[in-house]
Amino acid sequence: MAIKMVAIDIDGTLINDKREITPRTVAAIKKASQQGVKIVLCTGRPMTGVTAYLKQLGLSDRDDEYVVSFNGGLAQTTSGQVMVDESMAFDDYADWENYCLKENVHSQLETRDYIYTTNQDISKYTVYESDLVDMPIRYRSLDEMARIRDQYVIAKAMMVDEKDVIDRALANLPEELASRFSIVRSEDFYLEFMRKGVSKGQALDMLCKELGIAASEVMALGNAQNDNSMLEFAGHGVAMGNSIPETLAVADDVTADNNHDGVAAAIDKYVFNN
Numbered sequence: 001m002a003i004k005m006v007a008i009d010i011d012g013t014l015i016n017d018k019r020e021i022t023p024r025t026v027a028a029i030k031k032a033s034q035q036g037v038k039i040v041l042c043t044g045r046p047m048t049g050v051t052a053y054l055k056q057l058g059l060s061d062r063d064d065e066y067v068v069s070f071n072g073g074l075a076q077t078t079s080g081q082v083m084v085d086e087s088m089a090f091d092d093y094a095d096w097e098n099y100c101l102k103e104n105v106h107s108q109l110e111t112r113d114y115i116y117t118t119n120q121d122i123s124k125y126t127v128y129e130s131d132l133v134d135m136p137i138r139y140r141s142l143d144e145m146a147r148i149r150d151q152y153v154i155a156k157a158m159m160v161d162e163k164d165v166i167d168r169a170l171a172n173l174p175e176e177l178a179s180r181f182s183i184v185r186s187e188d189f190y191l192e193f194m195r196k197g198v199s200k201g202q203a204l205d206m207l208c209k210e211l212g213i214a215a216s217e218v219m220a221l222g223n224a225q226n227d228n229s230m231l232e233f234a235g236h237g238v239a240m241g242n243s244i245p246e247t248l249a250v251a252d253d254v255t256a257d258n259n260h261d262g263v264a265a266a267i268d269k270y271v272f273n274n
Helices: 010-014 023-034 051-056 090-103 124-133 142-147 163-172 200-211 225-233 245-250 262-270
Strands: 005-008 038-042 066-069 074-077 082-085 107-110 115-117 137-139 156-160 181-187 190-195 218-222 236-239
Touching: 005 010, 005 023, 005 200, 010 218, 010 262, 023 038, 023 262, 038 200, 066 200, 074 200, 082 200, 090 107, 090 142, 090 156, 090 163, 115 124, 124 137, 124 156, 156 163, 163 190, 181 225, 200 218, 200 225, 218 225, 218 262, 225 236, 225 245, 236 245, 236 262
Parallel strands: 005 038, 005 218, 038 066, 115 137, 218 236
Antiparallel strands: 066 074, 074 082, 107 115, 107 156, 156 190, 181 190
């Protein structure tokens, strides 16, 4: 069956280790788009971390092109019309934040406009995320966060710390608390928490229903745990050559890695040759 939508993760998939989209990949995506294939960037990033890539691909400010951000917490047109908005309840966030304080693990939350952290000793990984997604950091105590809770929408929360610290916090996480969230690991130093049921796959499912596109007509490309749901949803799930073993296990096929035009190779093989 012909591919009508290509869903593409950004970090470790669309961009190489220099945070660049290679010319071959740009050309393949633009050609597919010109042929009517929907190109949907699906990422854990907020929109601020996606905009530059949309412009490079000729997909920005469009009413008929789409982005899934915050690991499925938000889906919208590239012109800004929101189609899926799955925000986190503040009470769930507050209980999670208290657990992070108890476990002495650095944490942050992301809204559409800011990264907030309750840690005065701001994690180097929060600083890295801020630079990566072009979003400013605000320090606020949990009490301050509670007082301004009506001024923002929590898209996702993240443990941001060394691998062993996050491993310990995850192992100790009470089931009662864990059961309130969808939890995915995007990097060794990032453990991401979204509202229960939220995932890239769920957001793609909702978007496809809105557009009248069947799952069998979707190809998804990714490399990490937070991509697994969309690879499983899509009729054709393709793992990058640099993927973690868990992602390789759920994929239908494997393409080249993100430093060797893996996205372009998959589009050439599965979109243009069908």
